[in-house]
Amino acid sequence: MADATPLAALALIAAGAGAALLLRRAWRHRGERRFVALGWAAIAVALIVPALFLGSARGPFIAETMISIGALIVVARGVTVREKRGNGRQSLAPEPSERPSAVWRGVLRWLLAGPVGMIAAMGVGIAYAVWVPGAPQTRLLVAGLMIPVLWGGAIAWTLADNRILRATAVLVGVSVVTFSAAVLKGFA
Secondary structure (H helix, E strand, C coil), X not given: CCCCHHHHHHHHHHHHHHHHHHHHHHHHCCCCHHHHXXXXXXXXXXXXXXXXXXXXXXXXXXXXXXXXXXXXXXXXHCCCCCCCCCCHHHHCCCCCCCCCCCHHHHHHHHHHHHHHXXXXXXXXXXXXXXXXXXXXXXHHHHHHHHHHHHHHHHHHHHHHCCCHHHHHHHXXXXXXXXXXXXXXXXXX
């Protein structure tokens, strides 16, 4: 089986690229539902077949990685470089807030993004560690790796969102729900 590993990896990369091409074609031709079904079927087959040969834990993990590489190749192949527009203002991303800035809004937004976003990210990580099945070491490791990514996402979203109350409600709600879920079950 060790000799077939590079060929199997190439086959999985090709399956991922083929699935991505089918899904891209379905995206470009909106009426073609069969390409959506074929693309997802190719992904499912590419996940199931390695599980049969490499085991239920290792097979899908390797398949997901190789399928992603194949899809990335398809996406990278379709990259186009566009000409720069004459007016720089039109090409910039819109500002999150067109109103004049106030110091208190900036301070409130940063306090919301930092500590409250961190608490929400920790809540999701702790709830993940408590509720997901598997070895405790693995759950703690994955949860610990999730927290900085989730915190960064919370910071980016909070600072980009124009509505402070919406961000506050979502982050506080996520914190309450995830910590409550973690307390209900407990880490065992």
